[in-house]
Amino acid sequence: MKSITRDGSKWVPEYLAAIDEKICIGCGRCFKVCSRGVMHLHGVDDAGEILGICDGEDDDFDGELNRMVMVVDHAGRCIGCGACGRVCPKNCQTHVAADQIAA
Ligand code: SF4
Ligand code: SF4
Numbered sequence: 351m352k353s354i355t356r357d358g359s360k361w362v363p364e365y366l367a368a369i370d371e372k373i374c375i376g377c378g379r380c381f382k383v384c385s386r387g388v389m390h391l392h393g394v395d396d397a398g399e400i401l402g403i404c405d406g407e408d409d410d411f412d413g414e415l416n417r418m419v420m421v422v423d424h425a426g427r428c429i430g431c432g433a434c435g436r437v438c439p440k441n442c443q444t445h446v447a448a449d450q451i452a453a
Pocket of ligand 1: 364430432
């Protein structure tokens, strides 16, 4: 597959593959710049277990919530624009270039 920009220049998408939940601070910046719904904030308990997606402002998972992290839950939607990586203050994302992924 050959990817190009509008002017015909070569473009290699860099897909978001993973977020290190131990480093992520759940700031939400990546979510705000992503137009594709690739990742969502999830709650984490004291033991580090993922409790589920945070879909309400006062969702504390019955008191179990310790912190929030961003989870890549729809990786297949990513178009590899790289915007999420540019705004992340913790450099906790892993991106994979399209030409490094086996067809
Ligand atoms: S690379 Fe672009 S499309 Fe993919 S998750 Fe990041 S912001 Fe969304
Ligand atoms: S921008 Fe980085 S630190 Fe902030 S929620 Fe996204 S992955 Fe986590």
